Amino acid sequence: MLELKDIAPLLGVLLPAIGAIFMYRAAERQRAREVDKAVQSAPLGVVAAITDKDAGVQMAAAIGELADAVRKAVAIMREERDDQARRHQIDRALDEMTAVRREFQELVHLLKQRS
C-alpha cells in the first residue's frame, strides 16, 4: 500500500506548484478586471490599454507634444483676447483648452508612472 513517505517529495513539490499556478491565474483575472474597469473611464482607460513599456514611453512623448501645442495655443489666444470684442466666447474656449491640457498632463503623469 502507498504510504505518505513514498510520495512525500512529489507532494511537497506539487502542492506549492498548484498554489503558484492558482495565484498566477488569480492575479491575471484581477488584472483583467482592473483593465475592464479602467477602460470605462478615460484617461485611465488609455493607460490601462497600454501593456507594452515602449508603447507607453512613445505615447507619453506624443501626448507631451500635444500638451505643449495646446499650451502655445492658449498663450496666443490670451494675447488675442485683449483685442477681441467677443471675450466671453474666447474665455470659454480658453477654459476648455486648459481643461484638455490638464487631462493631457494627467495622462502623461500616469503613463510615466506605469512605464
Place this chain on the structure above:
Amino acid sequence: MIISSTAYMQTRMLEMGLAALMVACGVTLLWPGDTFASPIYASLVRWLTEDQGGWFLSSVGILRSTALVINGRWRSSPIARIAGCLTGSGFWFTFAVSVASVDRGEGLGPPILLAMSGTLFVLEFFSALRCGTDAEALDSLRLRQARSKVSKSA
C-alpha cells in the same frame, strides 16, 4: 548603500532567509561525517545520498539567492524563484514526513524538528504563492506580450 540594499531586499527577506537556510543545510550535509546516519533521516535517504543532498541544496540555495537579488531586473526571475521554492518545499515536506515516521520510544512525543520542518514547508509554500503573483506582474511567461502581439496584428 547598506540602507538601500536592505530596503530593496525587505520584501524578499523571507525567501532570502529560506535560501540561506538551504545553503546552510547543504554545507552541513557536505561537512565531513555521516549526518544521514541518524534514523530521523531514514525516509530522506531513500531519495538522495548525503553528498547529492549537500550539493543539490547548496547550489539551489545559491541560484535562488542570485535570482532574488536580480529580481525585477530580469523578467524571468520569478520562475527561478518558484523553482527554488518548489525545491525547498519538496525537501522540507519530505524531511517532515521522515521525522514524523521515525520510530519513537514508549511515551516519547514528536521531536521539535517536526514542527520546524513543517513550518518551513508552509513558509516555502507561501513564498511559492507570492512568486506566482510576481510572475504574473512581470509577465514572466510572456503570455500578456503574446496576447498583445496577436491583438496588434489582428
